[in-house]
Structure formats: C-alpha cells, structure tokens
Amino acid sequence: MKVIIAEKPSVARELAKVFGANTKKAGYIEGKGFTFTWAFGHLLQLAPPQDYGFYGWRAQNLPMLPAKFKLAVRKIKTKDGVVEDPAVRKQLDVIKALFEECTEIIVATDAGREGELIFRYIYYYLKCKKPFRRLWISSQTDQAIKDGFRNLKPGTDYDTLFYSAHCRSESDWLVGMNATQALSISAGNRAVLSLGRVQTPTLAMICSRFNEVKNFVPETYFQVAIQLKKDESLFRAISAKNYKTKEEAEEVLEAVLDLARGYEKGARVEKVEAxxxxxxxxxxxxxxSLQQEANKKKGYTADQTLGILQQLYEGKLVTYPRTGSRYIGDDIFASVPDLIAKFKDHPLFGKQAQVLSSQKLNKRSVNAKKVTDHHAILPTGEPAGHLSSDRQAVYDMVVGRMLEAFHEECLKETTKITLVSGALFTANGTVIKQAGWRAVFNDKDEDKKDEDNATLPAVLKDETLVISNKAILERQTKPKPLYTEATLLKALETCGKDIEDEELRYAMKDSGLGTPATRASIIETLIKRDYIKREKKSLIPTDMGxxxxxxxxxxxIAQAELTGAWEKRLEEIKAGASVADFKAEIAEYTKSITQELLKAGTALAPITVKAKA
DNA sequence: GCAAGGTC
Known part of the structure; x- marks a missing residue:
C-alpha cells in the first residue's frame, strides 16, 4: 500500500477523487491500492524553552541556544492552560499507523517551503524510515494531478528546500524567544514584551507613521475657484497655482473677470485636452486584497475576513482562501464560462453574469506562471443557499470580483480644460463611455477626488464663458493617513519594495513581511500585547507600543530588511549553500540582540509598572 | 508567559 499525505483534508479529498478512491475512514480515505491522509497545516512545532531545561524567564538562561531542537505536538489554549491539541494527536496517530503499514509515502503537501517542512517534521518526529517521493503541482485540476503523479520526484530532490525551511523555523525561534525574554526580563518581568522578525517591523511601521502624523505641521495654502456656465450646465475650475498667502490669492481673485464685475463672458478657453x-x-x-476590500467596504478586520472565508471554504462555496496569487492557470480558466453561467440568476449579479456569457472573457487574471501553491480565490459555483449577512457580504465580494476580472475594460474619457481669466484655471473631468467591469458594482472610482470626476460640458478652444461666481479656497497640506488594517496589509505585502539594498530588495520581491496566512494574526498579536489598538478604522500604537x-x-529586529537578508540566505541554502554558516550567523545575532536588550529594556520598566497597575 | 508558520 502507498500512502499519500496532503497538507490539509480538502487536498487529500481532491486527490482521492481523481484516483477513484472513496472508502472514507477516520482520518484517511482508501481505495485502488492507495491511502490518502492529511495534516492540518503544521502538526508539530519547535518545542518551547522549558523542553531544553530553560525554566522560567531568567537572564541566566539567555541566550537560549538549544544544541538540537526538539519537536512537540501542536498545542491549544484551553481553560486548563496550554495542552496538546487532541485532534492533532489523533491525526498523528493515524498517520503513524499508515506510515508503518505502507511501502512508500507520496508527499503531497503544498508545493513550497512550508509544505515541505510540514511533511518532514511529521516524518522525523515519527522516526519514519520509509521511502518517499514528492508530488509537485501548482494547480489541482484533474489533469494537473494526473500529470503530477506520472512525474513524481525523488524525495531527496527537496532536501535543500527542507534545510531552508528548517533554518527559517529555527531562526525565528532563536531570535523571537530570546529577544522576547530579554526585553521582558530587563523591563522587570511584569508583562510579555514580545519581539519577532515580523511583528516588530510591523509595530515599527505603525509607530513611525503615528509619530509622523503627530509631528506633522500642516501648511495653509490658498486656491482660487471660479464657477463657469456653458449653456445650462455649471462647472468649477481651480487656479492652476496654489498661493502661500491669502493676499496673493485675493489679488488673483480680484483679477477674475466675472459677471458681478460686468463681464458677460470673462473666461476664455485656452486649451481643451481630451x-x-x-x-x-x-x-x-x-x-x-480581499481582506483590504472587506476592511474598506464593511469595516471587517483582517482576522474576521479570514474567519468568514474559512467558513465559506469549509462550506465548499469558495476555493482555498489563504492564497497569495491573484491569477489562475489556463486549466481553471477553461472552467470559468460554466462557473459564470451558474450566477445568471443571482439577484445582484445575474445581469452582469449574462452579459459576460455572451462576450469574450478578459484574460488579465490568467497567467499560470503567477500561480504559486494556490490560485486566486474563486467561488466554486456550489449553490450558496441562505448565508449570514457577513458571509453573504464576503461571498458577494468573491463572486463580484470574478465577474469584474473577466469583464471588458472600462472606457473613459478624461478632459482637462484650461481657462484664462486674469490667471490660469483648470477643470478636470472624467466621463465613463462604457462601464465594462465597473458595471458589476457600479462603484465610483474611490482613488480619485470628486472634483476630478466631474462631468464637463463640451467646450471649444477660444470659446468664451460666463463666470457666475468666484471664491478663495483655504486648504491645508495633510499628513499621510494613519494605517488602517487595509493599508497595513498592503504595506506588509509591499514593504520590501523600497529597501535600498538591491539584493535584499530582490530577495523580498515575492514575499513582503509575513505571509497571507499569517498577517491577520500578526495584527491580533500586537493588539493582544497591548502594543497597538483599533481606533475607528485606524491602528494606533499604545504608550507601551x-x-x-x-x-x-x-x-x-525592527527592520523589514532583516527578512530580506534571511530570504536571500534561505534561497541560497535551497540552491545548495551551507546551512552551518547561516546557523552560526543566527547564533551570533541571537547573542548580540539578547545582550543589547538585557540592557536596553530597563528603560521600559516604568511603563510596565503602569500597565500592570 | 515567548516566534512564525500552517490550518480545523
């Protein structure tokens, strides 16, 4: 018997279906000489400090550098404290029995660094010696699965991938556990002051933006606005220049040849650009992107949206949600027309689904090369039935986006009218000629200011127009906005892009800080630590933060560059570079950051006293 | 009591 192990039940079910295996047992499916089992993500984690004899949080223990890391069954928090997760223990027992029985293991965890680690941790924890081969597919259509099984790779081909994953895991433990204890201890051991490769740069981004806003000195400036009349329509134009003082603006205002001053047609059209x-x-x-949209449109937190999506996924209404790809491959694209047809009677989207059924689909989101372990989120097309309002809202965002993505372009005409009346004035307008994808939600373009979205009447060069009104506008420069969950998620994704060092920037280009699956929990961790809080939609630091x-x-530890530097080394390890060198560097860094924090944290003692009181 | 990573 051969056992196939997937990262999660849904994938195991999918694989079993392709093989025609359908005997369901507790924790696995069998048939046709194969057994399909699964993990639930990471079943094992690096054991906590006390498992190496580092009891309590004491400076003498630091830095904690275990000679050899141990694995422990994933824990959950209950009212009786932290205990082994019984579901995980049970599944591990199932896997153990199957591994003992089998002749060969086929590794079908997700095709990536963490997928490899999930399997290897299980394999080594169970002290398994059975031979294994690797299934490496990036799409889960029947065809891709069949091709993948015909083309299984030797398990050892992925040894270096495992080394890089293992290094990532141990390095995060070493730096995170030691830095956290060092800071907490030196601040008086009254509160958990956690630090980590991802959470600390995230905190830094929130704090630095907050300080920027707090220290921002707004500057007042002035504009002159004129109201113009063409036939029956009115529109507004703004002075091409901004003025530093009111006096300057008043001079310009005075020079405007408006109706009140007796000028019938005091504005001349200098230029029309369409x-x-x-x-x-x-x-x-x-x-x-879905978390960002749900935060903007409905105010859901990243964590709430992930939870809702997980429920929709378990209800088989949407595809795998923790994806970092916004693309699908050609195989999935082939099934999109049928999928769209299923929404023809949808109360909100039915009409657009029908429109799409009769036109050529836009292929902007179709690019197999940009599909990583999972493709973009799509509805499955299963009947949704009645959903709670938040599930319905998120589901509609998924369905609506699908219709938008395959829709035609939106055709617009932008117009810029330049006028002269004393000074130069400009009016900007946009007219949607053909809504295309914008017909789905009929939303306005929220990135644009209202005044740029005005509808302007048709005017000709050198035409003269009535100025029916004029005014001075007092404006203020604005700071960058505080982070919301939506803008923070975006910033975490893209924060590597402005790193100066070219190699580090390159190493982070596909990753950013954290991963799609973890970013929501990073935000929640910072809140739990009392480092940040939500204020309306904004995320702002506390005094402690x-x-x-x-x-x-x-x-x-507070720089995104640290992740860039690690990613660069991990990529090299994947390509065969020395693991020992990287581990030695991490040990060195752990020692130095621990020493620094053991001294530096005393500055925090007063605030932890206050927080505790 | 602690990281970051995965997922029911």
Missing part, C-alpha cells in the same frame, strides 16, 4: 482611457479590470482576489518601538527602532 483623452480616451482604457481601465483594465482588477485582478482576481488573493487573501490580502511606542515605548517598545523607542527601544528597538534602530535595531535590526
């Missing part, structure tokens, strides 16, 4: 613009449809959603930021802001 441009046709094609606006392509948005890409399909990945988890992050700001104090921690002050201590670590110049250190490597």
């Amino acid at each position: 441009k046709a613009k094609k606006e392509p449809p948005p890409l399909l959603h990945d988890l992050s 700001l104090a921690v930021y002050d201590v670590v802001k110049t250190k490597k």
